[in-house]
Amino acid sequence: MIESCVQVITTIDSEQAARDLVAGLVQARLAACVQIVGPVTSVYRWDGAIQTDTEWQCVIKTSTLRLDELTEYVKAHHPYDVPEVIATPITGGSPQYLAWIGSETRDA
16 A cells, blocks of 8 residues: 655745754654755745745655644744645655655654
8 A cells, every 4th residue: 555645845934943843843753754945035925015035945745644733833833923834745656665754754
């Protein structure tokens, strides 16, 4: 059976904040692996004005079963009022890698 997995993206305002956030996710077994990409430039509307900021993108791999907990963790540990948390289903890939994601995100 292929593990049901998702890839989750969030962004954050510094590399160190990204490292801290994702270390907590992996430590809590809410994520199997995370790549930190950056810096990236984000352009968005906030409080009625166009904003341009430098951010670091976190690409998180997790089991679908842990997605709700991961989302709550990000919201609780993220400095933004409304952190980006977007999950995309992983519909294919290496069965061994997907199984590894599942095994790494099971409760200890």
